[in-house]
Amino acid sequence: xxxxxxxxxPLRHADVPRCHEIELALFPGDDPWxxxxxxxxxxxxxxxxxxxxxxxxxGYAGLAAGEHEAxxxxxxxxxxxxxxxxxxxxxxxxxxxxxxxxxxxxxxVRTDNEPxxxxxxxxxxxxxxxxxxxxxxxxxxxxxxxRPAQSV
Numbered sequence: 001x002x003x004x005x006x007x008x009x010p011l012r013h014a015d016v017p018r019c020h021e022i023e024l025a026l027f028p029g030d031d032p033w034x035x036x037x038x039x040x041x042x043x044x045x046x047x048x049x050x051x052x053x054x055x056x057x058x059g060y061a062g063l064a065a066g067e068h069e070a071x072x073x074x075x076x077x078x079x080x081x082x083x084x085x086x087x088x089x090x091x092x093x094x095x096x097x098x099x100x101x102x103x104x105x106x107x108x109v110r111t112d113n114e115p116x117x118x119x120x121x122x123x124x125x126x127x128x129x130x131x132x133x134x135x136x137x138x139x140x141x142x143x144x145x146x147r148p149a150q151s152v
Contacts, residue, residue, distance in 0.1 A: 011048035018057045029138040061090035070098045072107035108142040
């Protein structure tokens, strides 16, 4: 899938160091994912997609899906690419994967991340609950959001 100069492709083990760099830049007040966390996700066969501009990784998204439900583990886009539709591309790719399986999907999002919340609401998610002090060490709260299974 391509939009302008951005292409989506499966995330590769070679992308792991760049994923960690992006995590450190985007989530400095919380516990950014380590390289080992990304490697583990890929090794466990979870679905991870990268967004590439001129062969540079500018974003990624990951999903774990089972027989009864799916969970969005992460969506991240580097700062200067935010607001340009990359997150929407990544989310739509994850949702297409979920819809193939036909299960509901869940995620957590910081309560102060209005752009992400707006994106999720626009794609059929609803707020299901609040997780106090979910993000550490900042102690930021998270909404649990869910989207029902879609028939394809």
